[in-house]
Amino acid sequence: xxxxxxxxxxxxxxxxxxxxxxxxxxxxxxxxxxxxxxxxxxxxxxxxxxxxxxxxxxxxxxxxxxxxxxxxxxxxxxxxxxxxxxxxxxxxxxxxxxxxxxxxxxxxxxxxxxxxxxxxxxxxxxxxxxxxxxxxxxxxxxxxxxxxxxxxxxxxxxxxxxxxxxxxxxxxxxxxxxxxxxxxxxxxxxxxxxxxxxxxxxxxxxxxxxxxxxxxxxxxxxxxxxxxxxxxxxxxxxxxxxxxxxxxxxxxxxxxxxxxxxxxxxxxxxxxxxxxxxxxxxxxxxxxxxxxxxxxxxxxxxxxxxxxxxxxxxxxxxxxxxxxxxxxxxxxxxxxxxxxxxxxxxxxxxxxxxxxxxxxxxxxxxxxxxxxxxxxxxxxxxxxxxxxxxxxxxxxxxxxxxxxxxxxxxxxxxxxxxxxxxxxxxxxxxxxxxxxxxxx
Amino acid sequence: xxxxxxxxxxxxxxxxxxxxxxxxxxxxxxxxxxxxxxxxxxxxxxxxxxxxxxxxxxxxxxxxxxxxxxxxxxxxxxxxxxxxxxxxxxxxxxxxxxxxxxxxxxxxxxxxxxxxxxxxxxxxxxxxxxxxxxxxxxxxxxxxxxxxxxxxxxxxxxxxxxxxxxxxxxxxxxxxxxxxxxxxxxxxxxxxxxxxxxxxxxxxxxxxxxxxxxxxxxxxxxxxxxxxxxxxxxxxxxxxxxxxxxxxxxxxxxxxxxxxxxxxxxxxxxxxxxxxxxxxxxxxxxxxxxxxxxxxxxxxxxxxxxxxxxxxxxxxxxxxxxxxxxxxxxxxxxxxxxxxxxxxxxxxxxxxxxxxxxxxxxxxxxxxxxxxxxxxxxxxxxxxxxxxxxxxxx
Ligand SMILES: Cc1cc2nc3c(=O)[nH]c(=O)nc-3n(C[C@H](O)[C@H](O)[C@H](O)COP(=O)(O)OP(=O)(O)OC[C@H]3O[C@@H](n4cnc5c(N)ncnc54)[C@H](O)[C@@H]3O)c2cc1C
Ligand SMILES: Cc1cc2nc3c(=O)[nH]c(=O)nc-3n(C[C@H](O)[C@H](O)[C@H](O)COP(=O)(O)OP(=O)(O)OC[C@H]3O[C@@H](n4cnc5c(N)ncnc54)[C@H](O)[C@@H]3O)c2cc1C
Numbered sequence: 001x002x003x004x005x006x007x008x009x010x011x012x013x014x015x016x017x018x019x020x021x022x023x024x025x026x027x028x029x030x031x032x033x034x035x036x037x038x039x040x041x042x043x044x045x046x047x048x049x050x051x052x053x054x055x056x057x058x059x060x061x062x063x064x065x066x067x068x069x070x071x072x073x074x075x076x077x078x079x080x081x082x083x084x085x086x087x088x089x090x091x092x093x094x095x096x097x098x099x100x101x102x103x104x105x106x107x108x109x110x111x112x113x114x115x116x117x118x119x120x121x122x123x124x125x126x127x128x129x130x131x132x133x134x135x136x137x138x139x140x141x142x143x144x145x146x147x148x149x150x151x152x153x154x155x156x157x158x159x160x161x162x163x164x165x166x167x168x169x170x171x172x173x174x175x176x177x178x179x180x181x182x183x184x185x186x187x188x189x190x191x192x193x194x195x196x197x198x199x200x201x202x203x204x205x206x207x208x209x210x211x212x213x214x215x216x217x218x219x220x221x222x223x224x225x226x227x228x229x230x231x232x233x234x235x236x237x238x239x240x241x242x243x244x245x246x247x248x249x250x251x252x253x254x255x256x257x258x259x260x261x262x263x264x265x266x267x268x269x270x271x272x273x274x275x276x277x278x279x280x281x282x283x284x285x286x287x288x289x290x291x292x293x294x295x296x297x298x299x300x301x302x303x304x305x306x307x308x309x310x311x312x313x314x315x316x317x318x319x320x321x322x323x324x325x326x327x328x329x330x331x332x333x334x335x336x337x338x339x340x341x342x343x344x345x346x347x348x349x350x351x352x353x354x355x356x357x358x359x360x361x362x363x364x365x366x367x368x369x370x371x372x373x374x375x376x377x378x379x380x381x382x383x384x385x386x387x388x389x390x391x392x393x394x395x396x397x398x399x400x401x402x403x404x405x406x407x408x409x410x411x412x413x414x415x416x417x418x419x420x421x422x423x424x425x426x427x428x429x430x431x432x433x434x435x436x437x438x439x440x
Numbered sequence: 441x442x443x444x445x446x447x448x449x450x451x452x453x454x455x456x457x458x459x460x461x462x463x464x465x466x467x468x469x470x471x472x473x474x475x476x477x478x479x480x481x482x483x484x485x486x487x488x489x490x491x492x493x494x495x496x497x498x499x500x501x502x503x504x505x506x507x508x509x510x511x512x513x514x515x516x517x518x519x520x521x522x523x524x525x526x527x528x529x530x531x532x533x534x535x536x537x538x539x540x541x542x543x544x545x546x547x548x549x550x551x552x553x554x555x556x557x558x559x560x561x562x563x564x565x566x567x568x569x570x571x572x573x574x575x576x577x578x579x580x581x582x583x584x585x586x587x588x589x590x591x592x593x594x595x596x597x598x599x600x601x602x603x604x605x606x607x608x609x610x611x612x613x614x615x616x617x618x619x620x621x622x623x624x625x626x627x628x629x630x631x632x633x634x635x636x637x638x639x640x641x642x643x644x645x646x647x648x649x650x651x652x653x654x655x656x657x658x659x660x661x662x663x664x665x666x667x668x669x670x671x672x673x674x675x676x677x678x679x680x681x682x683x684x685x686x687x688x689x690x691x692x693x694x695x696x697x698x699x700x701x702x703x704x705x706x707x708x709x710x711x712x713x714x715x716x717x718x719x720x721x722x723x724x725x726x727x728x729x730x731x732x733x734x735x736x737x738x739x740x741x742x743x744x745x746x747x748x749x750x751x752x753x754x755x756x757x758x759x760x761x762x763x764x765x766x767x768x769x770x771x772x773x774x775x776x777x778x779x780x781x782x783x784x785x786x787x788x789x790x791x792x793x794x795x796x797x798x799x800x801x802x803x804x805x806x807x808x809x810x811x812x813x814x815x816x817x818x819x820x821x822x823x824x825x826x827x828x829x830x831x832x833x834x
Contacts, residue, residue, distance in 0.1 A: 086733060095736065104736065376705075386620070390476045393483050393601050396705065401681060401759055427734050427761045431681060434710075435754030438743035 001027060003320060004094055004107035006082045006262060009037015010061055010306045011113035011298025011313030013068040018317025018335070020073035022326035027107070028074055029096060031081040031430070037298075038115050038135070039306040040065055041142040061306055083428035085110065085262040091293045092266075095428070102436040109293055109320050112281070113313055114259035116299035119276045120374070120406040121156070121254045123364035124228040127371050130235030134253035138164045141171060150248025151176040153238050155226035158357040159187075159206060161253035162220070166209035169216045176247040177219040179240055181362035184222035189352050202305075202349070226250070227364050254359040256303045257409055264425035266294055272419035273302055275358040277409030279422060286319030286332075287312055295320060305353070308346035311339040366414070373407040375400020380414065388412060388422050398423050401431050444470040444617075446808065447637055447646035449624050449660050451477035453600075454788050455652035456607035456618070457801030463614035465809045470644050471616060472637065474623035478604035480654045484764030485794045486677055486711040487600045488690055488699050489522055489535075491515040492542050492567060492592050493556050494792065495694055496713060497772060505559075508772050510818050512563030514796055517815065519594045521798040531606035533598050534704035540595025540690035541575055543749055544588045549695035553590050556694065560590075567592045579689055583751050595690045597701045597709075600794060627663040629833050633784045635664075648808055650786045655728055655765040657789050666779055667827040669770035670790050674716040674732035676763050678742060680756040682706030691749060698745040700753075708753060710746045714738035716763035732763040766793075770824065776800045777807065777820025781832035787821050 003019060005012045008030035016026045028035070034042040040061055068074065077096070084095030092110035096103045118133030125131070134154060140146040141164075152168060153176040154161040165175045213220055221240075228239040229250050237244040257278025264270060264279065269290035273280040280302040281289050287297045297316040298309035315336050322332035366372065368381035376396040385391040388398070388411055397411055398404030404411075404423045412418050446462050448455045451473025459471045492515075497508035526533050544550045553569055560567045568591045575589040576582050582589075608618055619641070626638040627649070635649040653660040655672035662668075687702040698712040715738055719730035739761060747754045769775050769790040779785040786808055788800045807813040 084734070084736070093736070386476050390479065393478065394605060396601075399679075399760070401757075403760065424731065424762075427739075428758060431757035431759050433754065434680065434743050434756050434758050435747060437758060438740055438747050438754070440747070440754055 001105065001107045002324065003027070003109045003111065004029060004092065004105060005111045005113060006094075007037065007113035007115055007298065008032070008035035008068070008076070008078070009113060009115050009298060010039060010064065010310040011300075011316070012037070012111065013064055014310040014313030015111050015113065015297060015317035015320070016074045017064070017067060017071060018314050019321055020071050022318075022321035024321055024324060024326060025073045025075065027077060027105075029077040029080050029082055029094075031079065033078045035068055035076065035078070036065055038139070041139050061310065064310060081430045082262060083430050083432055085112070085266045087266045087291045087294055097428075097430065097432045097436060102432060102439075109295060109323070111295040111297060111316050111320065112262050112300050113296070113298040113309070113316075114262060114300050116256040116258045116303050117405065118253070119255045119257050119278070119359070119409060121252050121359075121363060122366050122370050122372050122410055123226065124367050124370050125230050126252070127374055128229055128231050128235050129233070130231070130248060131229055131250045131252065134158075134161050134164045134251040135256070137249070137251045138167065141167055145171065147171055147173040148249045150174065151246070152249040152251055153245060153247040154178040154251045154253060155181070155238065155240065156253035157181050157359045157362050158253045158255045159353065161251065162206055162209040162213070164251065164253070165218065166212040169212055169218065175213070175216070175218045176245060177221065177240075178213065179224040179226060180222045181225040181359075182222065182356075186356050189355060225362060225364065254363070255357050256299065258299050258301070258303060260300070261403060261405065261425055261429040263289060263294065263296060263300065265427060265429065266291055268294055268296070274354055275360055276303070277413065277418055279420065286322070287316035288319060304346060304350035308343060308350055311343040311346060314339040315343070363413070366410075372410055372414070373397040373400065375402050375406075383411065383414060388415065388420070389424055391415070392423055403429065441636075441643045441645050442470060444468045444644060444646040446470075446648045446650060447472065447635060447644050448650045448652055449637070450480070450651070450653035450656070451608065451618060451620065452480045452482035452652065452654050453604045453607065453797040454654075454793055454801050455650070456604050456611055457798055458650055458652060458788065458805055459616040459618065460607050460611035460614055461802055461805030462808060463611055463616040465805060467809070469611070469616035470646065471611070471618045472622040472624050472639060472644065473618065473620045476620050477608045477618065481764050481766040482604045482654070482794070482797070483600055484677070484762060485600050485766070486699060486709050487597045487703065487794060488701060489537065489596045489598060489795050490540060490690060490692060490699065490792065491519055491565060491595055491795065492540065492590055492692070493560060495692070495697070498552055498556060498694070504772065509559040509563065511773060511791075512560055512565055513815065514799055514819075516564050518796050518799045521802060522598070525798060529606045529610050531602065533602045533606060535596070535598040536688070536704070537594055537596035538688040539578070539591060539593045540692065541579060541582070541589040541591055542692040542694050543575065543582065543586045544694050545585045545748070546587075546695060550588045552694050553588055557590055565592065579687075579691070581687060581750050581752055582691075583749055585748060590694070597690055597703065599704055624660065624663070629664060629782060632833070635784060648784045648786065650788065650804065650808070652788050654789055655767045657767055657787065661787065664782060664785060665831050665833070666782060666785070667824070667831055668775065668787060668821065669824050669827060670767045670775060671769075672718065672726055672728055672765050673768055674718045674763055674765050675711065676714045676716040676734060676738050676742070676761060677709060677711040678739070678758055679760045680708040680710070680753070681759050683708070683756065686752070687750070693745060693749060696745045697742065698749060700746055700750065707759075708756065710742060710753075712742060712745070714742040718765065728765060732765060734761055734763055774800060774819050775821050775824075776804055777816045777822065779821050779828075780825050781828045
């Protein structure tokens with residue numbers, strides 16, 4: 001096989017389409033059954049959803065998704081996780097797992113476009129049933145039209161919570177409030193001409209979301225910080241600015257961190273991803289990582305939003321095609337030019353968003369008995385030692401099912417070394433049954 | 441320049457245990473560790489306490505098996521050391537000595553078990569050979585394919601995450617200095633019985649020097665112009681998700697690479713000597729600074745063996761595979777004792793030093809304190825002195 005792409009989100013789709021345009025077939029592997037990625041999380045084909053993602057900012061992405069799904073040069077491997085990646089002289093060895101078994105795949109080039117995930121933010125009570133990342137609430141809504149029961153309170157620093165809260169309201173759910181820990185003036189940069197022009201669609205969506213929330217009389221507060229979540233068996237109230245607010249769900253939204261397991265496993269050079277923490281894969285102008293044959297695009301290289309992810313994916317696709325001699329460098333530059341131009345704009349906006357959403361001064365306090373590593377139930381008080389790996393060994397923090405994906409940014413912050421080094425990445429990227437690995 | 445009676449290079453199990461024992465004897469001890477203590481093999485191993493002769497000793501023919509069987513005398517001592525250690529350190533090391541079974545699935549393997557049990561009996565290990573049904577009566581989770589097993593009631597496992605930190609704490613409490621982030625970069629021997637060590641953080645001078653640098657020991661010995669036939673090997677380990685207590689024993693296989701046990705936290709740890717692949721430097725040597733690469737062949741083979749012996753494992757999820765580097769020696773036996781060519785220089789390492797490290801450290805501390813320790817006669821570096829005919833304080 002020539003090209004394998006991990007991730008069927010905007011970045012992976014764009015790469016596959018550029019490769020197809022160059023006459024190169026690609027296999028796209030995604031653990032979701034259908035293509036779309038985080039932003040266009042599709043409902044299962046059996047579920048009919050009216051007005052699925054009607055917002056203006058989704059239009060171009062939906063067009064790309066339609067082209068991708070119609071593309072004959074793409075082999076779609078949905079419902080399949082890539083659990084291992086190793087690189088050698090002749091390319092990539094991928095280990096795939098689906099419901100029925102484990103399979104090894106070899107590809108000359110592999111593009112990791114695995115997206116990002118919500119930053120987990122510990123605070124007293126955050127492990128109670130009913131507390132979720134805002135992204136998970138949104139994913140349930142997008143893919144299943146499932147609404148949380150009762151009233152949902154949103155808290156954090158990332159503007160995405162406005163969008164998700166409004167989506168809930170439009171779908172008929174109750175929102176108890178949207179609380180931004182940072183002051184309103186931090187949002188002023190959003191209204192700067194440069195940012196507004198760069199991403200008017202997003203701004204329009206945000207303003208529409210605000211209007212929706214206002215009409216539904218949902219309080220939207222700034223400089224209003226959550227500090228704890230309480231309840232006997234599940235969420236009953238959130239403590240915001242020291243005052244209890246009754247609610248049944250809490251959706252937390254402090255930002256996103258790149259999926260980094262596979263590039264780290266393959267030994268790629270990483271860098272600190274940004275204010276929310278995590279690690280981004282370092283890439284050159286053509287989205288090649290430091291390891292020959294391993295390419296990266298989209299949120300894997302840093303969280304910049306869907307349109308930027310699509311641009312990076314397209315550039316990666318063109319870069320891979322050029323390396324495979326589909327055309328010369330001049331033709332590659334010609335094809336990449338519009339994506340490079342658009343990318344500059346999206347980046348400007350992403351930088352503005354990063355500044356607005358910067359959670360670093362607004363993380364809730366973590367008490368000694370607050371759980372930091374949820375998988376292994378490790379409280380803050382148990383975290384002692386030098387490096388992240390040493391703390392992991394001594395305390396089991398990061399030794400659980402999620403491979404430390406969720407606790408790593410918090411642990412590094414608590415160690416006073418937010419830029420790492422983090423945990424050594426270990427196989428498998430997702431848990432997988434022993435029997436499958438043994439070839440049963 | 442810091443002065444000490446004894447300098448120790450390496451903050452693994454052996455180095456920390458030796459520091460503790462030597463400090464208890466009243467020596468001024470400085471231990472230098474390049475990174476963080478327990479970051480080497482001592483924190484990465486499987487935690488097996490295997491006192492039966494290891495499969496690797498049996499698979500290289502009669503002569504080597506005969507020679508390697510001498511290790512059984514140390515195994516007997518190690519049983520006692522492990523029974524005492526939690527009490528001595530006042531620490532919970534999750535030591536579990538609920539017994540171990542080394543299983544056989546074929547006639548040839550049963551013959552290996554028989555020969556092995558005879559050797560062990562001669563050395564004083566109370567190993568019992570039982571048939572498959574008797575094994576399943578003890579361990580109902582074993583597969584029907586198991587037709588015999590050697591049972592040793594002392595075997596079990598302990599927590600590698602806990603042992604070395606507890607030893608380091610005890611060493612410090614007894615007065616030893618343990619310096620982390622202090623890589624030894626040079627060893628000078630200006631006079632007999634004087635060693636000068638250089639680190640980026642300053643120098644240490646000592647009358648005796650113990651090399652306990654695990655897989656790095658040969659490179660460290662080279663700094664003192666000594667050949668040490670210890671070679672690094674990379675191994676692979678697997679951990680399942682946590683489950684309720686189900687497997688109280690240490691399970692090993694006499695004919696296949698397999699060791700498994702359920703750790704205190706509930707995860708089943710599966711290993712047994714399956715190799716990972718060490719990185720190689722551009723000039724051809726092994727690069728111990730880089731993490732060994734996982735072998736998918738080893739992974740599949742190891743899990744196959746585990747499931748064949750304990751079928752219920754097939755349903756559990758693998759959550760982590762890791763690789764680590766440890767040291768073995770030219771003749772499989774550990775190297776523990778004085779280097780004849782350089783008086784004052786000592787070495788301890790090689791082999792299964794989670795099981796045996798406490799014993800190595802206790803014995804070598806006695807020897808370094810001037811006692812005559814007969815138990816070490818067979819294991820000293822003297823047996824490789826021919827390699828150092830052209831080396832030493834030249
Ligand atoms: C919950 C959530 C909501 C978001 N909402 C917005 C928004 O409203 N606007 C915006 O601009 N950005 C949003 N983002 C950021 C968003 O992820 C991106 O902008 C966009 O989807 C990035 O595209 P991508 O192709 O890089 O990654 P994704 O769209 O995330 O696609 C990555 C794909 O890779 C798959 N994958 C990951 N790892 C593996 C693996 N090991 N094996 C197999 N498949 C794998 C995933 O299933 C996923 O489908 C959101 C992110 C999250 C997490
Ligand atoms: C995957 C795996 C599984 C294993 N399973 C078992 C088992 O089940 N049972 C068993 O008995 N044994 C097992 N072993 C073997 C056992 O772990 C080792 O024999 C034992 O831990 C060795 O301890 P050590 O102190 O000699 O070495 P290490 O723990 O490796 O310590 C050596 C230390 O020396 C330091 N060092 C190196 N160079 C320098 C320098 N120049 N200056 C300063 N410091 C330096 C290193 O940083 C390191 O911390 C296993 C090993 C591995 C890798």
